[in-house]
């Protein structure tokens with residue numbers, strides 16, 4: 001049995017991950033963490049009736065009470081770095097979906113994982129379809145340097161652009177020839193009209209109620225266009241990837257960035 005804690009369990013993704021862990025026969029839910037929890041046990045919540053799982057408000061309280069193998073993190077960008085550092089230093093393998101990490105932070109956390117010989121994964125998107133979308137976009141960018149990313153999310157999202165959009169741009173930048181998108185003399189009449197600039201590629205972030213998580217990578221070439229699109233219509237779309245990561249990280253001794261390295 002792999003013993004798992006879920007940080008951020010009161011949130012949209014944390015709740016979905018908690019249910020996934022409880023329903024998986026190879027996993028044991030050792031505890032859940034959220035500063036916004038009013039309960040002390042999961043069974044105090046009607047939908048978790050009969051599930052005797054401790055609820056912690058802080059990571060320190062959790063570490064004093066249970067010894068998990070895996071730390072699932074779906075929290076907020078402001079706390080995720082500290083959470084992952086804490087997990088690694090306590091030899092708990094992190095499976096992190098929280099977005100907003102900088103390249104430098106990922107490098108620092110990888111060094112901590114290496115020092116402590118702990119495996120882990122930071123993945124901006126756990127949906128298998130999203131991983132394929134990023135991989136197809138990388139392939140297309142070899143041939144089509146003119147590309148813009150449009151990511152669309154629910155309006156409770158804290159970070160922009162999305163972690164998925166940044167990862168997609170990073171992957172395309174590895175193979176795409178240098179090119180600044182648009183006309184060299186273009187001028188924004190309203191600041192931000194052309195979106196964010198990653199290595200000359202433009203990223204546009206849409207935030208609307210009703211959306212979950214969607215991304216379109218749109219290529220243009222002389223006389224043709226190519227659009228690669230992925231849609232998560234439900235947060236269950238992320239759970240196959242989270243479950244796979246929980247199984248794999250306990251066998252690893254380094255922290256990797258991107259689910260594609262586990263598929």
Ligand SMILES: NC(=O)C1=CN([C@@H]2O[C@H](COP(=O)(O)OP(=O)(O)OC[C@H]3O[C@@H](n4cnc5c(N)ncnc54)[C@H](O)[C@@H]3O)[C@@H](O)[C@H]2O)C=CC1
Nearest residue numbers: 008010011012013034036074075079097098099124125126
């Ligand atoms: N990698 C992936 O596949 C996916 C990643 N995400 C990312 O996951 C994160 C969470 O997303 P949502 O669930 O939609 O957000 P949410 O706002 O619904 O939930 C965040 C939860 O974290 C809790 N929290 C805050 N500080 C905490 C701490 N120190 N310890 C434990 N819990 C803490 C909050 O109380 C809240 O319940 C975001 O960064 C989002 O971008 C979301 C969907 C998929």
Ligand SMILES: O=C(O)C1=N[C@H](C(=O)O)C[C@H](O)C1
Nearest residue numbers: 099124125157162163164213
């Ligand atoms: O906040 C979300 O909802 C999501 N966040 C991740 C991201 O920033 O890419 C993954 C997915 O897009 C949903």
